[in-house]
Amino acid sequence: MMLITGATGNVGREAMRLLGDRAVGLSRATPLGTVAHVEGVLYSPRAATPERLAWAAERGAKRVVVLSAATVSHPVGDPRFIAEFTAAEAAARRSGLEWTILRSTDYAANALAWAPQLRRGGVVRGAYPGAVTSTVDERDVAAVAVRALLDPAHAGRTYLLTGPQPLTQAEKVRELGRATGREPAFAEITPEQARQGMLAAGLPAEIPDRLLGSLADYARAPGPSSTTVAELLGRPARTFGEWADDHRAAFL
Numbered sequence: 001m002m003l004i005t006g007a008t009g010n011v012g013r014e015a016m017r018l019l020g021d022r023a024v025g026l027s028r029a030t031p032l033g034t035v036a037h038v039e040g041v042l043y044s045p046r047a048a049t050p051e052r053l054a055w056a057a058e059r060g061a062k063r064v065v066v067l068s069a070a071t072v073s074h075p076v077g078d079p080r081f082i083a084e085f086t087a088a089e090a091a092a093r094r095s096g097l098e099w100t101i102l103r104s105t106d107y108a109a110n111a112l113a114w115a116p117q118l119r120r121g122g123v124v125r126g127a128y129p130g131a132v133t134s135t136v137d138e139r140d141v142a143a144v145a146v147r148a149l150l151d152p153a154h155a156g157r158t159y160l161l162t163g164p165q166p167l168t169q170a171e172k173v174r175e176l177g178r179a180t181g182r183e184p185a186f187a188e189i190t191p192e193q194a195r196q197g198m199l200a201a202g203l204p205a206e207i208p209d210r211l212l213g214s215l216a217d218y219a220r221a222p223g224p225s226s227t228t229v230a231e232l233l234g235r236p237a238r239t240f241g242e243w244a245d246d247h248r249a250a251f252l
């Protein structure tokens with residue numbers, strides 16, 4: 001049985017779907033004691049802990065796949081957040097299990113944060129419209145994670161997972177407009193206005209800290225791109241446009 005931590009998250013949910021009855025999901029609401037034998041663990045740094053990994057190892061786990069971030073090898077933003085991912089990678093390496101590390105760029109699902117503004121009136125207010133990333137589709141991250149859980153050939157490998165196309169934030173908003181048959185605008189505001197807006201919307205201070213630091217760096221120099229998703233899956237990585245088409249209902 002594969003143990004999927006963060007099973008209600010973007011990647012975890014898709015990994016659960018792909019694995020079907022070969023997986024058991026953990027979230028905060030799921031007690032740990034329900035699994036007798038574990039083969040592998042999908043380690044979501046936000047949801048898992050080294051203790052959970054040790055617990056899985058005691059139940060036979062051979063393999064761990066870590067959902068890390070590109071910022072570990074291509075540092076951007078606040079070092080606090082890089083440290084979180086570095087610590088998760090270190091926990092996997094120390095665990096004694098075979099490990100595979102997936103360092104992803106930003107997930108396409110992060111664009112859902114724009115959904116309320118697009119539904120309301122078609123103007124996205126944000127800082128750094130020119131910040132460039134090769135956003136990866138979280139379904140592709142899950143597909144790679146499942147391969148790495150099932151196939152020992154990926155043991156000891158660290159993969160940089162990105163989407164196929166570098167896009168600015170403003171271009172991503174335009175793609176959402178194309179998918180929904182609208183013409184949304186990206187209205188630039190200052191980073192401080194963006195921070196205040198997020199705090200006023202009730203988000204914890206961690207979110208603007210995490211986001212705005214990275215965007216400032218990606219406005220200076222584009223984030224990394226790789227062809228690893230296509231190489232590992234044997235088909236092209238999904239584009240942001242495909243993600244937008246598949247999620248258009250969330251923006252209408």
Ligand SMILES: NC(=O)c1ccc[n+]([C@@H]2O[C@H](COP(=O)([O-])OP(=O)(O)OC[C@H]3O[C@@H](n4cnc5c(N)ncnc54)[C@H](OP(=O)(O)O)[C@@H]3O)[C@@H](O)[C@H]2O)c1
Binds near residue numbers: 044048110138
């Ligand atoms: N978003 C990105 O751009 C990006 C890029 C690279 C790496 N990552 C990393 O990839 C991982 C998966 O991201 P995602 O977007 O699929 O996940 P997500 O949607 O953020 O979901 C988080 C999952 O973690 C659980 N969780 C949240 N806080 C928790 C806590 N304090 N204790 C235990 N469980 C908790 C949630 O479970 P409940 O149902 O209990 O709430 C949920 O299943 C994360 O660790 C993230 O840091 C994200």
